[in-house]
Amino acid sequence: MTLTMSMERNRNETSVSTFVLLGLSDEKEVQRVLFPVFLGIYLMTLIWNLGLIIVIRMNSHLHTPMYFFLSFLSFLDICYSSSNSPRMLSDFLKDEKNISFIACATQYFIGCWMGQAECCILATMAYDRFVGIGRPLQYSSIMAPGLCHKLIAGAYGSGFLGSLVQTVSCFRLYYCGPNIIPNFYCDVTQIISLSCSDSYISQMILSLESILVGFGSFLVIILSHAITVASILKLSSIKGSAKVFNTCASHLVVVTIFYSTSLFMYLHPNSSHSKKQNKVLSVFYVILIPMLNPLSIVSGTRRSKRPSRG
Incomplete structure (x- = not known):
């Protein structure tokens, strides 16, 4: 019993209580240059997404399912960016990034929650476009307000x-030694x-959720757009087909960047790509995508016209 208590005491004494974030660069001159750049990106993310939410709420003509989903997507992007950017910006001004x-x-919990919910909402928006373009006469009955609220609740709840x-599963593991994270945020x-205990179950959970939520929603988005484009090519003129293609393409560009970088990060073995590649990919889906996401979707939505609404 004495030996057990002694081992438990040693375990508690050597457990990690803090992590060290290396950030994007350890050179102070580079950090001084990066600070205003990423501060500008973060402010643009906040201003653009918050402004979009306000405009959608105030303009009665935008009270449609697509803009309803877009307002919640903008809210997710604000929370997602705010879970990482303020810490990164403050670390640019610190010598010790603990x-x-x-x-x-x-x-990590907030970022993962917002990220998974965003995957679900992007899939929901793709389904909304499929119904609006492919089944215009049934659009109002299918995308009723009750269903829209349930889809949003499901996205937030599943996330x-x-x-x-x-x-x-990640933070229940035992961390006893190395505590340096070679990134600007807590990358799971x-x-x-860094764990000293068996992490097989945690890695399996991470991979399974990445496949189910990430790849699953990405598959829904691709199939919805493919069916939509195929149906329009059969029924519409060349001019109408070009509009639908532009609508889908603007959405798919940012969606593809978001999913490809995130899936590569969480499904690819960490040892197979460099720390520099890790940081570059992280900047794309953690910093840039929240700013570009609503912009691309709005530009595509404005170029499109649902047949049922003219």
Whole structure:
């Protein structure tokens, strides 16, 4: 019994209580240049998404399912960006970039929640376009307000549960030695690699959720757009087909960047690509996508016209 208590005491004494984020660069001159750049990107993300939400709420002509989903997507992008950008910006001004164990878990939980919910909402918006363009006469009855609210609740709820499972499975592991994260935020793949205990179950949960939520929603988006384009090519003129193609293409560009970078990060073995590649990919889907997402979708929506609405 004495030996067991002694081992438990040693285990508690050597457990990690803080992590160290290396950030995008360890050179102060580079950090001084990066600070205003990423501050500008973060402010643009906040202004653009918040402005979009306000315009949609105030303009009665925009009270449609597509813009309803877009307002919640903008809210997710604000939360997603805010879970990482403020910490990254403050670290540019610090010599020591420490983050507590609890703060790291909280940051990851919020980011993962928003990320998974965003995948579901992007799939929902693709389905909305499929119904609006492919079944215009049935659009109002299918995309009723009740269904729209249920889809949003389902996206947020599934994201919350998925993030909770991932966070618990990751941060329940025992961390006893290395505590350096070679990134500007708490990346779960790099955190798990620091664990001193068996992380097989945590890695399996991460991979399964990435496949089910990430690849599953991406498949829904691709199929919805493919069916939509195929149906329009059969029925519409060349001019109408070009409009639909532009609508789908603007959405698919940012969606493809978001999914390809995130899936590569979470499904590809961490040892097979460099830390520099990791950071570059992280900047795309953590910093740039929240700013570009609503812009691309709005530009595509404005170019399109549903047959039923003229």
